[in-house]
Amino acid sequence: MIELKPAVNASWWQTGIIYQIYPRSFMDSNGDGIGDLTGILKNLDYLQWLGVDAIWISPIYPSPMADFGYDISDHTAVNSIFGTLEDFDQLLDQAHARNIKVILDFVPNHTSEEHPWFVQSRSSRDNPKRSWYIWADPAADGGPPNNWVSNFGGPAWTFDQQTGQYYYHAYLPEQPDVNWRNPEVEAAMMGVMRFWLERGVDGFRVDALRQIFKDDQLRDNPINPDYELEQGPYKKLLPLHTTDLPEALAAVERMRQTLDDYSERVLIGELYLPFERLVAYYGTNGAGCHLPFNFHLIFTHWDAAAIATLIQRYEAALPAYGWPNWVLGNHDKARIASRIGKEQARIAAMLLLTLRGTPTLYYGDEIGLQDVPIPPDQVQDPYELNVPGLGLGRDPERTPMQWSAEKNAGFTTGQPWLPLAADYPTQNVAAQQQDPHSILSLHRRLIALRRQEPALREGAYRWVQSQGTLLAYVRHAAEQQFLVILNLGDEPAQFCPPDQALQGQVIVSSNPAHEGQTVSEAVTVQGNEGLLIRLSS
Numbered sequence: 001m002i003e004l005k006p007a008v009n010a011s012w013w014q015t016g017i018i019y020q021i022y023p024r025s026f027m028d029s030n031g032d033g034i035g036d037l038t039g040i041l042k043n044l045d046y047l048q049w050l051g052v053d054a055i056w057i058s059p060i061y062p063s064p065m066a067d068f069g070y071d072i073s074d075h076t077a078v079n080s081i082f083g084t085l086e087d088f089d090q091l092l093d094q095a096h097a098r099n100i101k102v103i104l105d106f107v108p109n110h111t112s113e114e115h116p117w118f119v120q121s122r123s124s125r126d127n128p129k130r131s132w133y134i135w136a137d138p139a140a141d142g143g144p145p146n147n148w149v150s151n152f153g154g155p156a157w158t159f160d161q162q163t164g165q166y167y168y169h170a171y172l173p174e175q176p177d178v179n180w181r182n183p184e185v186e187a188a189m190m191g192v193m194r195f196w197l198e199r200g201v202d203g204f205r206v207d208a209l210r211q212i213f214k215d216d217q218l219r220d221n222p223i224n225p226d227y228e229l230e231q232g233p234y235k236k237l238l239p240l241h242t243t244d245l246p247e248a249l250a251a252v253e254r255m256r257q258t259l260d261d262y263s264e265r266v267l268i269g270e271l272y273l274p275f276e277r278l279v280a281y282y283g284t285n286g287a288g289c290h291l292p293f294n295f296h297l298i299f300t301h302w303d304a305a306a307i308a309t310l311i312q313r314y315e316a317a318l319p320a321y322g323w324p325n326w327v328l329g330n331h332d333k334a335r336i337a338s339r340i341g342k343e344q345a346r347i348a349a350m351l352l353l354t355l356r357g358t359p360t361l362y363y364g365d366e367i368g369l370q371d372v373p374i375p376p377d378q379v380q381d382p383y384e385l386n387v388p389g390l391g392l393g394r395d396p397e398r399t400p401m402q403w404s405a406e407k408n409a410g411f412t413t414g415q416p417w418l419p420l421a422a423d424y425p426t427q428n429v430a431a432q433q434q435d436p437h438s439i440l441s442l443h444r445r446l447i448a449l450r451r452q453e454p455a456l457r458e459g460a461y462r463w464v465q466s467q468g469t470l471l472a473y474v475r476h477a478a479e480q481q482f483l484v485i486l487n488l489g490d491e492p493a494q495f496c497p498p499d500q501a502l503q504g505q506v507i508v509s510s511n512p513a514h515e516g517q518t519v520s521e522a523v524t525v526q527g528n529e530g531l532l533i534r535l536s537s
């Protein structure tokens with residue numbers, strides 16, 4: 001039996017729930033078909049009603065939008081598509097007035113090719129900003145300096161005719177990587193953090209954090225022996241010399257020092273890494289990221305034993321100072337309701353909101369949005385355009401939020417930048433708010449309970465059983481104990497408590513008709529059902 005300790009003096013980013021907003025797709029207030037800051041502002045009441053504690057907003061900065069904002073041309077301004085700096089300040093004030101924290105995306109690994117730093121850097125070999133980016137001479141045959149490949153397919157090096165060298169880009173050629181080995185770059189990036197911290201933002205989600213340092217000798221990456229075609233060209237190599245270098249860990253601690261000059265801010269790292277490497281990003285004695293994003297639920301086989309093992313492996317890997325966190329989806333991965341189906345998406349919500357650790361909820365998952373098929377002539381994502389047909393494109397999970405049955409789901413009065421799901425007339429916030437059986441109502445009940453109950457918010461986790469399709473665990477603090485039983489299959493299954501008679505009351509069920517029922521001894525859990533039971537002490 002695994003027993004894991006509760007939090008002591010927990011901070012907001014430990015007890016709270018983070019909600020990710022993809023700003024292009026949340027709410028359009030000016031009819032241009034693209035979401036904006038005023039659109040977010042207008043829906044703060046909804047977010048407060050839902051009960052989330054913080055919003056993380058994907059990039060809002062000036063950008064040519066080659067990678068939809070992850071190609072920044074000015075780090076300290078707001079893209080006019082999204083509004084103005086004044087709109088941002090107003091959003092921040094209004095969010096804070098509702099006790100909602102605001103986390104911004106910080107993109108330190110690369111800029112847009114249109115960023116003035118890169119414009120200068122590429123202008124000549126002796127420009128003072130030349131070494132702000134990663135330039136290298138061609139190989140002997142005139143080709144790229146080494147075999148590194150871009151995350152979006154194709155070589156990671158682009159030749160610059162004017163100066164006769166290649167520059168490195170982990171993503172698009174329009175997104176040159178900066179050179180973190182140059183202290184001036186680091187100082188400039190810390191300045192970017194300070195700019196927003198001074199304005200009052202509550203923290204950052206740091207983009208592509210494992211990539212910020214690359215091998216200084218530019219050694220070839222080894223071939224991936226397990227590569228399969230459908231994984232896309234980036235997976236042909238093992239990114240040994242382009243990701244997760246020790247220098248990155250040290251830089252994270254310096255970012256954290258900048259952040260710690262301000263009180264109660266959070267540093268979240270985007271880190272696709274196995275657990276043993278992921279936990280290194282908490283830093284020495286916790287001096288790094290508060291929350292190195294744990295994406296493992298996105299990739300796991302949806303099976304009770306597999307998930308139980310995953311939780312156990314994560315908990316076992318966490319250092320004493322490491323606070324856990326869980327993510328089910330984001331703007332880069334297929335939506336949970338498409339990965340495991342609409343019925344199981346409700347079970348996934350119960351899992352996310354009852355596990356030990358900070359949950360991050362991706363906008364639209366609370367109403368069970370599914371990936372929307374994008375006709376080839378409407379594809380926007382550069383990844384899909386570069387590597388078509390493998391299902392790697394990210395447009396399907398970025399479609400507009402479905403607010404109501406009105407035209408365009410109430411998202412815009414214009415032409416939405418991506419198509420809406422055909423089911424929006426019935427699957428939308430307004431309809432689901434009225435329906436106690438909806439996945440939205442389920443999220444809201446779970447969030448409310450989590451806010452109210454220390455055992456769920458900060459309590460210890462104890463694995464109870466993973467048998468057949470059932471996964472069962474207990475969350476407890478002081479006198480309170482909650483038993484969570486999740487049926488990951490679509491057939492009824494019998495839960496028999498392993499070591500004690502079961503007495504309690506169903507507080508939340510994915511089927512509200514079962515809420516309030518008292519249970520004693522064995523419980524029959526319906527297919528696709530999850531139960532949260534308050535155990536009698």
Ligand code: NOJ
Nearest residue numbers: 067070171207208331332
């Ligand atoms: C990760 C972001 O989440 C993704 O959307 C982006 O394309 C890359 N980093 C590059 O910034």
